[in-house]
Amino acid sequence: MDKDDLNPQWTYTLACESLIGDFTMQARRINCGVIGLAETKRHHPFNAVCDTGEELFLGTCDSRGVGGVGVLVNTSLSMNIDSFEQLTTRIGRLRLKRCGSTPVLTIFVVYVPTSIYVEEEVEAFYMDLERFYGEDHTFFKVIIGDFNAKIGPRRSSEESHIRHIGTHGLEWNEQGERL
Secondary structure, three states, X not given: OOHHHEEEEEOOOOOOHHHHHHHHHHXXXXXXXXXXXXXXXXXXXXXXXXXXXXXXXXXXXXXXXXXXXXXXXXXXXXXXXXXXXXEEOOEEEEEEEOOOOOEEEEEEEEEOOOOOOOHHHHHHHHHHHHHHHXXXXXXXXXXXXXXXXXXXXXXXXHHHHOOOOOOOOOOOOHHHHHO
8 A cells, every 4th residue: 555545535425325326436436545534424324345345434423413534445455454433523543454463554534623613622623633543553554534724835934844735825724733
């Protein structure tokens, strides 16, 4: 598996089973091992193996209909699945194994609260993520998902050592600062 095998994708909603078939058909066009899903808005968990071998895991949203994370695992990696757990309505964990039963890669799929949420809720999310990340003992860990972050250009020459994705963003938001 290389870096191109991980791809966060955001879907409007996968709450209805009728939309899942359309989604998996479109996902086959993406040459990607694992697609992370955020804001799936499901009220009941869902797990399915597609006719072509992909495996889909969808977690649930909260009582307000917010959140829900999941993953779609490509046929080439589906035999390596150890487990998928929804840790919170905004954090999921996919564990993949190589040979044997020991997980070697953990992929955390996240859906970060937007800046309009109260600071306590955003802080609680990051504390949960940090705790789950620290408690996980696999050697390789990746975090993918919707960070609701805007990351703009560097602000000064002193920040040139800071790495971030792209230099062409127009602005920053609080989530971008935190990220």
